[in-house]
Amino acid sequence: MSVHAFDALACPLDGDALSLSQACWRCPSGHSFDVARQGYLHLLPVQNKRSLDPGDSKAMVAARQRFLNAGYYQPVAEAVNTAVLHDMPSQTISLAxxxxxxGEGYYLRQLAAAESGVPLSLMGLDISKWATLAAAKQDKRPRWVVGSNANIPVLPGTLDRLLCLFGFPAYAEFARVLKPGGILVQADAGPDHLRELREVIYPSLKPGKPAATExxxxxxTLDTETVRYPLTLDSQASIADLLAMTPHLYRASAEGRARAEALETLTVTVEVTLRRFANQAGATLTAT
Structure with a gap:
């Protein structure tokens, strides 16, 4: 399968199209953005940052990379691939x-490795420079960009698919950048996701939020799927990596984290709700 970088980028300052000249992207107004030597592009203006170093830390990114590359979430990645590649129009020339x-690019790398026969035009966006750097080091083919879901640096109506996997959805922005009829694939933790780990680190579990029905x-809404399976972690290191890549690392007390650190093996439930939505808004463009 042919995999290349998505190029319909927009200036994060004025929304105009960016064009590449050597190792620099420029818009007609003269704003310019250099490609880092590691291969990623920084399109998060300082005025749009909520902190000096937003997003996942270097340590969290490293833990997620080790855990995901070990294959523990491979069934989730396969379900995501199916959701992305399902019902592609026969005339599709390239799927953006x-x-x-x-994050560190695991799911895009898995998609790039899928056998669909359709060229893929891929881009990964994350607010964490550490995540984007890790992604760029592992696979040079997709476009890796530091940026925010609140202001996606992509031209309107240029995407066929958009993934929001355990992230922070910005639906108005998603509708703007997707083509009419383009598909949003959203993954969220189910009510039993990592329940056994949560039972270790918290004194009691709060009732889960009811799943969205609209x-x-x-x-x-196109369809909904639940990916559920038991996962056995047989080392302190893998348990520590799982905890470090989740928000529970900061929500748990010191005592709860210590209980998790003392474990040598743990079987947890993986439960992920995967939903597909078709864009009914967005720019009025002809899909290709």
């Missing part, structure tokens, strides 16, 4: 797909 909140504004 953005992972909004891509499509986000501007979208229609």
């Amino acid at each position: 797909c953005l992972d909004a909140g891509c 499509a986000p504004h501007g979208f229609s």
